[in-house]
Amino acid sequence: MKLHNFNSGPSILPQPVLEEASKAIIDFNGTGLSILEIGHRTAWFQEVLQEAISSVKKLMQLNDDYEVLFLHGGATTQFMQVPMNLLDTEDTAAYCDNGIWGSKAAKEAALFGHVNIVSSTSDKQYTYIDKQFITPDNAKYLHITTNNTVEGTQWHQYPETLVPLVADMSSDIFSRPVDFQKFSLIYAGAQKNMGAAGVNLVVVKKEILGKISRSIPTIMNYQKHIEAGSLMNTPPVFAVYVSMLTLRWILAEGGLVEMEKRTLAKSSLLYNTLDSLPVFHPTVAKEDRSQMNAVFFLSDKTLETPFLDLCKQEGMIGVKGYRTVGGVRVSMYNALPLESVQAFCQLMEYFASRKG
Numbered sequence: 001m002k003l004h005n006f007n008s009g010p011s012i013l014p015q016p017v018l019e020e021a022s023k024a025i026i027d028f029n030g031t032g033l034s035i036l037e038i039g040h041r042t043a044w045f046q047e048v049l050q051e052a053i054s055s056v057k058k059l060m061q062l063n064d065d066y067e068v069l070f071l072h073g074g075a076t077t078q079f080m081q082v083p084m085n086l087l088d089t090e091d092t093a094a095y096c097d098n099g100i101w102g103s104k105a106a107k108e109a110a111l112f113g114h115v116n117i118v119s120s121t122s123d124k125q126y127t128y129i130d131k132q133f134i135t136p137d138n139a140k141y142l143h144i145t146t147n148n149t150v151e152g153t154q155w156h157q158y159p160e161t162l163v164p165l166v167a168d169m170s171s172d173i174f175s176r177p178v179d180f181q182k183f184s185l186i187y188a189g190a191q192k193n194m195g196a197a198g199v200n201l202v203v204v205k206k207e208i209l210g211k212i213s214r215s216i217p218t219i220m221n222y223q224k225h226i227e228a229g230s231l232m233n234t235p236p237v238f239a240v241y242v243s244m245l246t247l248r249w250i251l252a253e254g255g256l257v258e259m260e261k262r263t264l265a266k267s268s269l270l271y272n273t274l275d276s277l278p279v280f281h282p283t284v285a286k287e288d289r290s291q292m293n294a295v296f297f298l299s300d301k302t303l304e305t306p307f308l309d310l311c312k313q314e315g316m317i318g319v320k321g322y323r324t325v326g327g328v329r330v331s332m333y334n335a336l337p338l339e340s341v342q343a344f345c346q347l348m349e350y351f352a353s354r355k356g
């Protein structure tokens, strides 16, 4: 049976990336050594890292004001590393609380300074994005989560603000062309659109660094990582390598314009099907729907388990909603083929014809 991988992360990767990475585990580029065996300071790994960095710069069209880092950890590490580098104890940071991940980020920031939740959509279970909030001028930065993986909402137009904009782009990075230079800091765990778990991409505008008086542990200090060229200590070599291959694949396939075209084809098919079948119950505000993670419910709650059972039986992997939300979540990251969404929609229609 053909499997369709809708996992929310770690998630589906492009087949050519998997093939290349498996070859490299045995013999990296004809060196006779595995990618897992080469030193991180060798010219071999330098080439990998430099290609990864230059691919990010190319895809994001960044100017020299920005640095690209590949750092250990997941996005959760950045929840703490961002405020540690940008906030002094008496400073205030503004956070948008639009979902579980943004809320966790704000909680971590409160360990380092004051947090002003300038907007929260928890009143309606995070089913929409509030765009009518005001960011105080004295905030050191405004933090948003561009795509709420768990709740299925996404910013389609970023907030205008005079303070530096910081974004967790973990679940929609490289899915569409964006004016990345609107942001002063962008971070993303690699394990959705960019590669294997274990590495974070951090893109930082240099001018926002070096403005606080707190002592920052060396391994947490962005400035020190910039000086060391992402090689302060042993980086997650294999995870960086897989990111490099995935970035190479995105470029070869036509870059972010092409990724967006594919994303729109998949998400519009899914949402059109969803809206046409009353047996399903979408709760996210239409204008804020995520193009990466579609979250919805069954109109009759007792049909949830039968639908999820049918999905399992038909090889639809990873479509059960997040444990605190329930329902169904269909993740449509870059590497997911349109055929998988077509197969899922056919299954929805089949289910509706039996139970609707």
Ligand SMILES: Cc1ncc(COP(=O)(O)O)c(C=O)c1O
Residues within 6 Å of the ligand: 008, 009, 073, 074, 075, 076, 077, 101, 145, 147, 148, 149, 150, 168, 169, 170, 171, 189
């Ligand atoms: C938007 C977002 N931020 C943060 C995280 C946490 O990432 P990690 O598990 O890499 O720490 C996730 C995980 O799915 C996410 O989707």
